[in-house]
Amino acid sequence: MAKIENIHDSFFKKVFSDIANVRTFLEIALPAELRRQLDLSSLELDATSYVSEEYKASLSDVVVKCAARDKQKPVDVYLLFEHKSYPDKKIFIQLLRYMYLMWQQDSAEVKPLRAIIPLVFYHGKGNWKIPTQFAEQFEVGKELRRFLLNFEYLLFDANQWDWQAEASLPLKENVFLLSALLLMKGAYRKDLETIRQVVRLWNKMGLIEKKDQVNFLLIYIAETQDIPAKQLLKILEESELKGEDIMPTLAQRWKQEGIEEGIKKGIEQGIEQGIEKGIEKGFILDKQDVLIMLLLTRFGLEEEEKAVIRSIESVDKLNTALKMVLTAETGTEIIDYLNSESA
Template identity: 25%
Template structure:
């Protein structure tokens, strides 16, 4: 079990996270009919009849409608694309049903409950693999079609969302996605400030602690060259990241920017100025869009000089080019 799986399990062991996942990222109208106050975490370890132990990431159930039907939510966390994920989900669903039958936990109707399998994927590449079992089965005689399994899964591909569109949402899972896919470390303090505000109520201590544990593991990857102190709460994490970002800004201005200006501008090199600005934009905002790169290619030396100080003074890439 890797750090990604472990830390996500910690976060989604809280009803608040599952609630915000359902309300913010499951595009179905029936979600509004759920009694989200009834969310209940279930046992996720099963042993099949051949005694091979299986374990899925998280199972919750929630009541729906007047009949108190239980809908089981199977959450599976992925950081890599798995072509055969629908087969895993089919297996987990079968084991869940088998366990409910064995434990005699069905209601008086003796019918199996419906299942919503959710795969939460946070990898860098977009998911292109099948999301239902039928997409993995070879064509055969038409008469066999009715005998083939065809369970689907709901894929939530975090990186496919526009992070700017998630920013206005008051949603714990949206904040998680924005942190996971931030474009620069400079974006992180503002998101942490939101979490500090949202998780300030009594009774949320465990979720705050698990968010800190997730951040502790992720910060090692986000800032591998920084000697990170031990962190114990969200406020400490916010202070540490804010101070680290400021140190990077100061160091950048004292070394990279000044050296670049002296070496590039004094030589009168427009190309050097363009290269310096492009590097600053990439470090601050991530990949430079083609239209911005084309604008840099057309810019005069005077324009480049006017923009070159701005990447660490503004909040968005667009603001770099706005008139003063």
């Protein structure tokens, strides 16, 4: 399997592949007047079978459909989600391509063209300054502009989102989605306070019992925040959580195996060199432990599969395997990757 190139895209798609998460998100993201016109209880994920081989690499992140509330003109409305972690001036062309492919399928099947509402989810470093109407891309006067193709996308800017505002109240019933949105909001800055808030939410709302979801969120934290494992463990302990039950830590490994082994060898080869080697060994053992724990939680593991993981001493390969846990359908995919000769 190819390496995961973008942790943010993978995280977003995994979170929004759950229709309950999509429904809760739309309750806070859609303008009130639009929300009143849609029956979100009828929401379902679209299979996106209309996408050709040519465009699979640039497939929109999520497509859902729901019924409009207009009883006189019953129709399905499609919502097209596009995730962005940086301001992308090509957004209009990308959205237009996706909508064209959907309409192309409608035309081929001799169906009325579907109603499509694009929604851009943004959580990057800079401000999103791109206009929301396509016609604004053209430097022409009003008289000419009215003849041009135009559409508008909805923008959810996580940087401007206030999770404690009254409009965000529906998220209180979905602490996993709330945690995911907060972590994406803070993904591009070292935001220890947000992580503390998220961990406190896990404890308060009972998510800590759902270790599969907690481990998934912890992987994202580890991949996007430059936080040492010991500091993350401290945050977990501050919230009265047993960090060792959630994730093996570097600190524990250094004490139990890494530094002990390093000091022992250091007596023979030099204290400084021995401790350095012990820490390196402890780092690898920690990666192996976390991978074993996550695979056990998600898929289960045979003893021989554990042995495969223990045989891997490449940090890069272990890191890639940890990322693959986000999107893998089976544990076998990850074990096969570890058994391969790929770096």
